[in-house]
Amino acid sequence: MHARTSTRPLCRNCDGFPVVAITTGDRHNDGSRVLLRVVCLACQGTGHTRRSAATVRAGR
Template identity: 65%
Template sequence: MPARNSNPPVCRNCGGFSSVSITTGARHRDGSRVLLRVVCRACNDTGHPAPTAALSARR
């Protein structure tokens, strides 16, 4: 019996890094950086692609 793959597929749009923080170059009054959090819209911040209807019907 073949072993099941325990690692789910990775989103091809973000490569599994579903959220990143980007610095704007500005600073807050306390000296910390102003960051923008950006999430992958293709996988909805999960890092894994959503199952398609054909794959979910097969299981």
């Protein structure tokens, strides 16, 4: 378990891992793998979400 450095909640979609590398199966001329880097669309690569007004309790 790692220490949380931010009080903002983690992104539900990526669980705090906003950027991943996916191998295509191909290789470069030097033998290294061809990777695609994909960023979480929900949090835009930050790993955190903003608290929305809808999650704040209001009323009785």
